[in-house]
Amino acid sequence: MINFQYLRTTTSKSALNLISKDKNSKFLAGGTNLIDLMKRGVTSPEKLIDINHVPLKQIEAVGDQIIIGALASNTAVAEHALIKEKLPLLAMALNAGASAQLRNVATVGGNMMQRTRCGYFYDTEMPCNKRQPGSGCGAIGGFNRMHAIFGTSDQCIAVHPSDMCIALVALDATVVLSNAKGERKVLFKDFHRLPGDTPQLDNNLKADEMIVRLEIPNNNLNKNSYYLKVRDRASYAFALVSVGAALELSDNKIKDVRLAMGGVAHKPWRLTAAENFLKGKEASAENFEQAAKLAMTDAKGFGENNFKLQMAPNSIIEALTVAKSKA
Structure with a gap:
């Protein structure tokens, strides 16, 4: 250092x-x-x-939104009564991340800004286009068990490590950014980037900006939410595959649904095609299986992570099934 x-x-x-x-x-x-x-x-x-010490730790309901300050700790958000009642998917995702000690000090904004845990990125002796553009991607053709199956490029196949961000993209959050000239808002789904030809850029935050808060619209998804995290061990491990699932049900018919995945892409991965298929349909095993198949369109393994091509759809089905069972 x-x-x-x-x-x-x-x-x-x-x-x-x-x-x-x-x-x-x-x-x-x-x-x-x-x-x-x-x-x-x-x-x-x-x-x-x-x-x-900047006063950005608020957690409050304002109008039809829930506001979370960028410096609120992961623990404070996960344990807040408002979040547990209105946004249980977010609380579950936060409690699945890291250890209790880390959650006590980790912040919402910092969680959004965390970088990949790819071993080639962390090892300065190895090639990594994220760390040193133009040096190559050691994971392609190397040890890539933890790596992406969606949205990859020939420059990078690293995955975004956050659990919290999977819930936030599913909940249609908005990120509020500030610089000396004022504020601007970015939909959470557009905050993080796919690698493309610039894998060194994780997100669309500008150099002179800081994250100040999140704005999350109220919804009717709180009764049937579940966050599934598949990992090598139950404590302090990053996801092989994770799924955030939330349903709004009426007489077993799906009025609204949110699905997002972690451990599978360079950014939190929203399953829009699967959501569109499920809306208006019965919450049945057959429809969950079909949605999972649709979600896997364009998925690609790189050898050691080929198991994710089966684990991912199975996880989607399980997350939806558990979310439904909470009715």
Whole structure:
């Protein structure tokens, strides 16, 4: 780890002023991912701007939305009565992530910004287009058991590691970003990026911006929600495949449905085709199986991760089945 300058700020305005003056600076919140990357030499910011004392920790209902500040901890969100009642899918996803100790310090904004856990990205001796553009992708043709089956490119097959983000994309969240000129809003489904030819870019946050809050519209999906995480061990492991499923049912007919997957793409993966198929249909095993087949369109394995081509649809069916059973 290189020597770095440490600054602390207490307002969004001062934080944005500081970040705009130095392109090689980073915001520090929980730091659960950033510090690891610095220790390994994957990233080497010359300046850390501590924003933990900026007042962005609100969790509240405002009109027809639920507002969550970017600096609210994962634990605070998961355990908040409003979230458990109105957005149980988000609470379940958060509780499935990391360890209790990490959730206590990890923030909502930091969770969104965390980077892939691909071993080639973390190993500075290995080729990785995310870490060093143009060096190649060691995972293609290498050890790729954890890697993507959707939205890949010949530049990168890494996966996004967050559980929280899977729930947020399913819940149609909006990200509110701020810079010195004001705020702008981005649909959560558009915040993260697929690798394409620029795998070093994980998201569409601009260099002079910070995440200030999430806005999540109210819905009628809270009674039949489930987050399924398939992993190698039950404690502190990243998903091989995860599924966020939420249903709005009326006499066993699906009025609304949300489906998203983790562990399968460079960004949280929304299953729009499967959702469109299920809307208006009976919540039956046959329809769940057909939806899972539709969800796998264009899926591609890379050798060691070929098992995901079967695990993923099976997980979709299981998540939908469990969500339905909560009626």
